[in-house]
Amino acid sequence: NAGVMQNPRHLVRRRGQEARLRCSPMKGHSHVYWYRQLPEEGLKFMVYLQKENIIDESGMPKERFSAEFPKEGPSILRIQQVVRGDSAAYFCASSPPAVNSGNTIYFGEGSWLTVV
């Protein structure tokens, strides 16, 4: 049973380019989460989605960042016009519904974005 799959694992972009990070959840999981990790800052929640619906995007920067989880295919985190400060590790996680019931979220291996 495959885990959460993220790709690419490493991505280098020049300032002003677009970055697209993809995440395929575990089989049977309907909810996807994106987190950003900067050195010494822990994991910051960005967005929580289910298929075709954004449930909570309170952690997403107001500009340049967007996320989707279409009916078919992986979830995508899109960063437009990247800047050096976007360099970070981006982690995707998935879960069955209702984390408030104690369901665990399972993480992918992460995508490391470097903006040069």
Added chain:
Amino acid sequence: AQSVTQLGSHVSVSEGALVLLRCNYSSSVPPYLFWYVQYPNQGLQLLLKYTSAATLVKGINGFEAEFKKSETSFHLTKPSAHMSDAAEYFCAVSEGGKIIFGKGTRLHILP
């Protein structure tokens, strides 16, 4: 809003010594609490979780954590540290369908 606070961004223990990583939570309702471990350049792996079934929770790799409501704590312990335990550890709480993480504690194991 619920949150967790991890005391100590870095903790060093000798191999074979007790590991104690501290976590305090703030929550107005009984929370669901988690400990995750992250090895370098990898994703997070669940160590254990508290879901109110028992206050002492046993996890993988010999770790356990005790939920203490009176102290609003959920500290992680392991009786005897091993070199392979060197990693970053995150305490987390569920809120509104998502999980909120503490800033992490990096555990160093001294030979």
